[in-house]
Every structure is written in structure tokens, then in C-alpha cells.
Amino acid sequence: xxxxxxxxxxxxxxxxxxxxxxxxxxxxxxxxxxxxxxxxxxxxxxxxxxxxxxxxxxxxxxxxxxxxxxxxxxxxxxxxxxxxxxxxxxxxxxxxxxxxxxxxxxxxxxxxxxxxxxxxxxxxxxxxxxxxxxxxxxxxxxxxxxxxxxxxxxxxxxxxxxxxxxxxxxxxxxxxxxxxxxxxxxxxxxxxxxxxxxxxxxxxxxxxxxxxxxxxxxxxxxxxxxxxxxxxxxxxxxxxxxxxxxxxxxxxxxxxxxxxxxxxxxxxxxxxxxxxxxxxxxxxxxxxxxxxxxxxxxxxxxxxxxxxxxxxxxxxxxxxxxxxxxxxxxxxxxxxxxxxxxxxxxxxxxxxxxxxxxxxxxxxxxxxxxxxxxxxxxxxxxxxxxxxxxxxxxxxxxxxxxxxxxxxxxxxxxx
Numbered sequence: 001x002x003x004x005x006x007x008x009x010x011x012x013x014x015x016x017x018x019x020x021x022x023x024x025x026x027x028x029x030x031x032x033x034x035x036x037x038x039x040x041x042x043x044x045x046x047x048x049x050x051x052x053x054x055x056x057x058x059x060x061x062x063x064x065x066x067x068x069x070x071x072x073x074x075x076x077x078x079x080x081x082x083x084x085x086x087x088x089x090x091x092x093x094x095x096x097x098x099x100x101x102x103x104x105x106x107x108x109x110x111x112x113x114x115x116x117x118x119x120x121x122x123x124x125x126x127x128x129x130x131x132x133x134x135x136x137x138x139x140x141x142x143x144x145x146x147x148x149x150x151x152x153x154x155x156x157x158x159x160x161x162x163x164x165x166x167x168x169x170x171x172x173x174x175x176x177x178x179x180x181x182x183x184x185x186x187x188x189x190x191x192x193x194x195x196x197x198x199x200x201x202x203x204x205x206x207x208x209x210x211x212x213x214x215x216x217x218x219x220x221x222x223x224x225x226x227x228x229x230x231x232x233x234x235x236x237x238x239x240x241x242x243x244x245x246x247x248x249x250x251x252x253x254x255x256x257x258x259x260x261x262x263x264x265x266x267x268x269x270x271x272x273x274x275x276x277x278x279x280x281x282x283x284x285x286x287x288x289x290x291x292x293x294x295x296x297x298x299x300x301x302x303x304x305x306x307x308x309x310x311x312x313x314x315x316x317x318x319x320x321x322x323x324x325x326x327x328x329x330x331x332x333x334x335x336x337x338x339x340x341x342x343x344x345x346x347x348x349x350x351x352x353x354x355x356x357x358x359x360x361x362x363x364x365x366x367x368x369x370x371x372x373x374x375x376x377x378x379x380x381x382x383x384x385x386x387x388x389x390x391x392x393x394x395x396x397x398x399x400x401x402x403x404x405x406x407x408x409x410x411x412x413x414x415x
Contacts, residue, residue, distance in 0.1 A: 014050045014051065014054070015045070015050050017050075017054060018044070018045055018047065018050045018053055018054050018057075019045045021054055021057045021058070022041050022044045022045045022057070023041070025044075025057050025063055025066065025067050025070070026040065026041050026066070026067070026070045027070060027071065028070055028071065028073045029071065029072075029073040030073075033070075034070070034073070036075060036076060036102060037070060037076075037102065039100045039101050039102055040096065040097065040100045040102060043099075043100045044057070061089050062089050062092045062093055062096070064089075065084075065089045065090065065093050066093050066096070069093070076097060076102065076103065077103070078094070078103060078104075078106065078111070081093070081094050081115075082112070082114065082115035082118075083115070084115075085119060086112065086115060086116050086119060091108070091112070091336065092335070092336055094108070095108070095336045095337055095338065095339060096336075096337055098338070099337040099338040107145070107148055109148075109157055109158040110141060110144050110145060110148065110157060110158065110161075112158065113136065113141065113158055113161055113162060113165075114136065114137065114141075116162060117132060117133070117136055117165060120132075120165070120166070120169070121133075124169060125172075125176070127172075128169060128172045128173070131168070131172065131212075132165055132168060132169060132172075135165065135168060135208060135211050136161070136165055139207070139210075139211040139214075140161050140164060140165070140207065141161070144157045144161060163201065163204060164204050164207045164208070167201060167202065167204040167205055167208070168205065168207075168208035171193065171202075171205050171208065174193060175189075182212055182217045182218050183217070183218070185218045185219065185221065186219075186221075187221055187222060190205075190209070190221045190222070190223060193205065194223070194224060203223065203224070203225075205223060206223040209221055209223060233358060233359045233362060234359060234362045234363045234366055235265075235356065235359040235360050235362065235363035236363070237363065237367075240265060240360065240363045240364075240367075243261070243265060243354070243355065243360070244261075244262060244265045244266065246354075247259075247261040247262040247265065247355070248262055248301070248303040248304060248307070249303070253353055254353075255307060255310050255311060255314070256311060256331075256332055256349075257349060257350060257353045257355070258307050259304065259307040259308055259311055259331070260274060260332060260346060260349075260350060261350055261353070261355040261360070262301075262304045262307065263291070263304070264350070264355070264357060264360050264361055264364065265355075265360050265363070265364055266301075266304070266364060267291070267293065267298055267364060267368070267380060267381070268360075268361045268362070268363075268364030268365040268368060268381050269293055269361075269380070269381050269382055270381065270382045270383070271343040271346055271347060271357060271361075272343050272382070273293065273381075273382045274332070274346065275330075275332055275334075275340045275341050275342065275343055275346050276330070276340055277291075277330070277331045277332065278328045278329060278330060278331060279312040279329060279331065280292075280328070281293070281331075282308055282309075282312065283297060284305070284309065288300075288305075289302075289305035289308070289309075291308070293379075293380050293381070293382070294379035294380050294382070295379050296376055296379055296380060298380060308331070311331045311332075312331065332346065365377075365381060365383075365391055365395075366391070366394070366395050367395075368380070368381070369388070369391040369392045369394065369395035370395040372392075373392070374388040374389045374391070374392045375388070377391060377392060
């Protein structure tokens with residue numbers, strides 16, 4: 001007779017408790033788990049870390065939404081989830097269902113925008129809704145999907161598209177206040193709209209007016225170009241290097257913060273590209289390590305290379321659920337299963353640890369632009385080639401002004 005000690009029995013008990021919690025969580029109207037949800041039930045019950053999974057089921061607001069959907073007994077579809085008010089919980093549950101193969105994967109940055117629009121239109125006039133829907137579906141989303149299909153690197157487009165629609169709705173409300181119809185719109189009206197701006201947001205009306213002109217709803221107006229500004233809010237070099245040293249040497253900082261901060265301070269990639277790094281972007285050799293941000297691998301300082309090696313080797317902090325179609329292993333995983341940390345989440349996380357992403361990135365771009373040709377700068381950082389050209393022109397002019405100032409100081413006789 002085999003005797004099982006209490007340490008061997010405990011994991012079995014915990015997995016039994018987890019299975020009970022999963023059954024209660026996903027029970028349908030008849031008290032049983034619907035066949036559609038069985039892959040999710042199996043993934044949760046087989047979680048490699050049962051204690052965190054039990055805690056998650058007990059306390060997470062995401063599970064409350066999941067339990068409600070299961071209890072209602074309807075087939076879960078993207079359309080059904082789109083009818084819910086947009087929220088973090090809705091996005092999390094959707095990705096959980098995608099992660100376990102219950103729903104097909106889609107470009108969530110784009111495909112959740114129609115659902116967002118319907119909630120935005122709930123209190124808007126019918127005439128505005130009849131313009132906003134085709135503007136989004138047949139103009140903005142069509143172009144965004146075409147770009148997404150050809151991009152080498154992912155980009156979050158949802159915020160930009162929502163802003164363009166919101167500006168269009170604001171503009172239509174502004175026209176109503178003045179008793180204007182689209183057919184009556186003249187250049188003076190566009191100039192008045194822009195002149196009343198407190199920020200550059202109103203310039204985004206160019207997208208809506210381009211669409212209305214193509215539909216012959218308006219005459220072709222001229223929307224001024226956005227005022228071009230020189231890079232602002234650069235981290236001073238006297239602050240940038242100590243902050244980089246802080247990232248490379250301070251073991252009190254989380255490893256992911258140290259690595260992400262150092263990459264930002266050194267190479268200035270877009271936050272989107274930073275968040276989507278995987279172990280495949282790292283090339284470790286006998287003597288040197290490289291980070292592949294584009295076609296041109298960049299040499300890593302030894303300390304940063306070691307931080308990134310640690311990220312590739314450390315276990316994921318959150319319990320990982322099995323996935324029907326294996327996806328990439330992110331260097332900076334997010335809270336949503338199978339997804340990297342969001343750009344907003346990364347910016348906030350670095351900011352909490354004293355690393356201002358925007359100014360740090362601008363300082364890195366200025367330093368790189370002083371040394372690199374614009375095509376390589378665009379490739380490494382992920383910026384548009386025209387933007388890279390402007391950075392190079394700015395950096396070299398700034399460097400020339402600095403040298404001229406130094407020469408003038410040296411020619412000035414001491415007092």
C-alpha cells in the first residue's frame with residue numbers, strides 16, 4: 001500500500017478546488033458548462049499555478065463579467081461583446097476567449113472602434129450618426145486596415161481614429177449651433193473653426209472634410225497644415241546619462257523597467273515597437289549582443305544585454321493559460337493573456353519609476369540623429385522617413401549652433 005504524505009496531497013486538493021471554482025464560474029443557465037466554453041474551462045483548470053488562478057477567479061472584476069455572460073447562456077461572439085459598453089473588463093474577456101480559441105483573433109485596435117462609435121452616438125442627432133458611420137467604416141477603417149495588412153511593425157491606430165471621429169462630431173455640433181449645413185460650408189467657416197482652437201486637435205477635421213468633399217457633400221475647403229514645431233521637451237544630456245546609469249545599475253528597480261528605460265534612453269524606439277519586443281529580437285554572440293529593431297541590429301552595452309537576457313529567462317509572473325495557437329513570448333507581457341503591455345501601460349510604468357518616456361525618447365533621437373543618416377534612423381526607431389529627415393536636420397543644426405557657441409566662448413578674452 002502506497003502512503004501519500006500531506007505535501008503530495010495538497011496540490012491535488014488545490015487543483016480540485018480550482019476545478020470546482022471554474023465549474024461555478026462558467027456554469028450556464030442549466031448549471032453545466034456550455035460546450036463552447038469547455039476550452040476556457042480546461043485552460044483555467046490546468047493553470048500551472050493554481051493558487052493565483054483561484055485568487056483571480058475570486059477577486060477579479062473580469063471574472064464577474066465572464067460569469068454573467070456564461071449564466072445568460074448566449075453564444076459568445078465578437079458582435080455580442082461589441083454590444084457591451086467599452087471597458088477594460090470587456091477587452092480582457094474578449095482576449096481571454098481569443099487566447100483559448102473560442103473566438104477568432106482580429107485586429108482589436110481597429111475592430112473595437114465600431115462598437116465604441118455606437119456608444120458615442122447614443123445621444124447624438126440622427127443626422128450626425130448618418131455621417132459618422134460611413135466616415136468611419138468606408139474612409140477611416142478601410143485605409144487603416146490596408147495599412148495594417150502591410151506594416152512590418154504593429155501600430156496602435158485606435159486612439160487616432162477615435163480622435164478623428166470625435167473631432168468630426170464636435171464639428172457637426174459646432175455647425176448646428178451656427179445653423180450651417182454641409183452644402184453651405186465655406187472657407188471662412190473652416191478658418192473660424194481653426195481660429196477657435198485651444199490645441200491642435202481641431203486640425204484633424206481635414207480627414208472628415210476630405211471625405212465629405214469626395215462624396216460631394218461639401219466644396220473643397222483648405223485646412224491649414226499643422227504648424228510644424230521643432231522637437232520640444234528633450235531630456236538634458238546631463239540628466240539623460242545619470243538616468244541611463246540608474247537603469248543599468250540600480251537593482252532596486254524591476255528588471256523590465258530597467259531594460260525598457262535603458263532601451264528608450266539609448267535608442268529612442270517608438271513605445272509601440274518597444275512593447276512588441278520578443279526574444280527573437282535579441283541576438284547573443286560569444287562576445288557581443290545585438291538588438292534587432294529594424295534591418296540594422298544595434299550593439300547592446302553588456303549590462304543592458306544581461307538585463308534583456310534575464311527577461312528572456314525569467315518565468316512569467318502571471319499564471320499562463322494554454323493557447324490553441326502558440327503566439328510570441330513577449331519581453332514585456334501585459335495583463336491581457338497573450339498580449340504585450342500596452343503603450344499607455346508602459347509609459348505609466350516607466351513614469352512611476354522616474355523615467356519620462358517622451359523626453360527620454362526625444363533626447364535619444366536627437367543624439368542618434370546627430371550621428372546617423374536619416375534612412376538608418378528611420379529604420380532603427382520606426383519613425384517615418386520624412387520625420388527622420390527633420391530630426392537629422394534639427395540635430396545637426398543644433399550641433400552646429402553648439403560648436404559656434406563654444407568657439408565664441410573660447411575667443412572671448414577672460415576678464
